[in-house]
Amino acid sequence: MSVQGKASLPVIKRLPKYYRYLANLSAEGRDKVSSSELAHMMGTTASQVRQDFNCFGGFGQQGIGYKVEVLRTEIGKLLFGDGELLPTVLIGAGRLGSAVSSFICRDANGYRLIGVFDIDPALMGREMGGVPIQPLEDLAAFCAEHQPQVAVLCVPRQSAIDLAGDLVKYGFTGVWNFSHYDLSVEYPGLTVENVHLGDSLMSLGYRLRNKE
Amino acid sequence: MSVQGKASLPVIKRLPKYYRYLANLSAEGRDKVSSSELAHMMGTTASQVRQDFNCFGGFGQQGIGYKVEVLRTEIGKLLFGDGELLPTVLIGAGRLGSAVSSFICRDANGYRLIGVFDIDPALMGREMGGVPIQPLEDLAAFCAEHQPQVAVLCVPRQSAIDLAGDLVKYGFTGVWNFSHYDLSVEYPGLTVENVHLGDSLMSLGYRLRNKE
Numbered sequence: 001m002s003v004q005g006k007a008s009l010p011v012i013k014r015l016p017k018y019y020r021y022l023a024n025l026s027a028e029g030r031d032k033v034s035s036s037e038l039a040h041m042m043g044t045t046a047s048q049v050r051q052d053f054n055c056f057g058g059f060g061q062q063g064i065g066y067k068v069e070v071l072r073t074e075i076g077k078l079l080f081g082d083g084e085l086l087p088t089v090l091i092g093a094g095r096l097g098s099a100v101s102s103f104i105c106r107d108a109n110g111y112r113l114i115g116v117f118d119i120d121p122a123l124m125g126r127e128m129g130g131v132p133i134q135p136l137e138d139l140a141a142f143c144a145e146h147q148p149q150v151a152v153l154c155v156p157r158q159s160a161i162d163l164a165g166d167l168v169k170y171g172f173t174g175v176w177n178f179s180h181y182d183l184s185v186e187y188p189g190l191t192v193e194n195v196h197l198g199d200s201l202m203s204l205g206y207r208l209r210n211k212e
Numbered sequence: 213m214s215v216q217g218k219a220s221l222p223v224i225k226r227l228p229k230y231y232r233y234l235a236n237l238s239a240e241g242r243d244k245v246s247s248s249e250l251a252h253m254m255g256t257t258a259s260q261v262r263q264d265f266n267c268f269g270g271f272g273q274q275g276i277g278y279k280v281e282v283l284r285t286e287i288g289k290l291l292f293g294d295g296e297l298l299p300t301v302l303i304g305a306g307r308l309g310s311a312v313s314s315f316i317c318r319d320a321n322g323y324r325l326i327g328v329f330d331i332d333p334a335l336m337g338r339e340m341g342g343v344p345i346q347p348l349e350d351l352a353a354f355c356a357e358h359q360p361q362v363a364v365l366c367v368p369r370q371s372a373i374d375l376a377g378d379l380v381k382y383g384f385t386g387v388w389n390f391s392h393y394d395l396s397v398e399y400p401g402l403t404v405e406n407v408h409l410g411d412s413l414m415s416l417g418y419r420l421r422n423k424e
Contacts, residue, residue: 012415012418016414017408079417079418095307096311099312109413110417195409196228202291203224205298206224207403209292209293
């Protein structure tokens with residue numbers, strides 16, 4: 001399965017959802033699934049499903065449906081490559097960092113937590129996700145030795161602004177960004193996935209306050 | 213400012229981001245901003261910005277730019293209505309619930325945390341976000357008395373499936389959903405904002421593993 005390199009961000013963001021639904025179907029012992037059934041689970045249309053899959057070569061024939069296990073394996077390859085976990089560092093070991101660490105540590109997501117950093121002296125020596133919390137000033141030396149690839153930013157906006165240039169310099173290629181600073185605008189070479197929880201709450205509020 | 217009722221979900225999801233950028237500009241003492249400057253901050257195009265604003269009546273004239281404070285106030289009205297906070301209940305008081313509670317408690321996001329529920333007896337009597345943690349079996353009585361409007365679901369998938377029908381019955385109209393069960397498919401009357409952290413990590417992994 002070769003990647004056609006034409007999948008748009010919305011399509012890419014739907015891949016994990018497809019993967020989850022297929023894992024559920026597989027656990028239920030299902031053999032085949034149609035694009036319209038997948039569409040119903042995803043809250044979309046069968047034509048959208050087929051269009052999404054066409055970005056990756058189609059995954060099998062229409063009409064007779066998709067083989068659940070084949071489809072799950074192919075999408076898994078897209079998401080996880082050869083299964084090598086991405087070496088990852090968490091920056092910011094507060095409450096949010098703590099919650100987020102459990103997602104990084106879940107091997108099934110494709111990452112390996114190798115370092116946790118914070119500026120709070122009270123946290124030093126403690127562990128998070130099975131990794132000792134270290135002072136942020138040691139990040140440069142740590143990166144030189146261990147070459148982490150992904151930084152998870154659970155810090156305030158200003159700290160993210162201050163850190164961004166260093167992250168690029170230290171060789172990070174990806175950021176899972178919980179701060180309210182969009183690093184990708186200034187550093188287009190970084191692959192950034194933003195999770196703005198405050199924005200998410202606010203847009204829910206808009207929809208609730210402006211319901212038909 | 214009347215809502216035209218034609219804003220699509222992607223537009224709605226960009227509103228908080230506009231609001232944040234305008235708050236930053238306002239804090240810097242800026243008086244005016246052009247659509248192309250806003251576009252640069254948002255990582256989009258000036259035409260997209262103008263198109264977004266046209267969904268809500270335009271917010272002022274093109275060419276001479278937007279008044280920062282007027283624009284911020286108008287978007288604020290869209291997001292927060294008359295400023296009344298939405299009464300909200302957190303279900304699931306684990307690590308994720310703890311991190312998430314601080315976002316609900318931030319008045320600026322438009323919500324008011326009035327109850328926290330869990331099934332773990334060890335958590336009872338403790339507080340989260342200034343609210344005592346109560347047993348989930350008391351949720352029905354609590355809702356009858358306090359009419360919460362929004363449920364924040366920090367529970368596993370199966371618990372969300374088990375709870376969904378009750379949430380509708382108890383009168384919830386909105387769900388901030390961290391579970392891997394999309395309630396909106398089965399309950400289209402609910403307004404659901406999904407935050408799937410595992411999916412977010414996986415799609416970042418796809419982009420890192422399939423970089424050009």
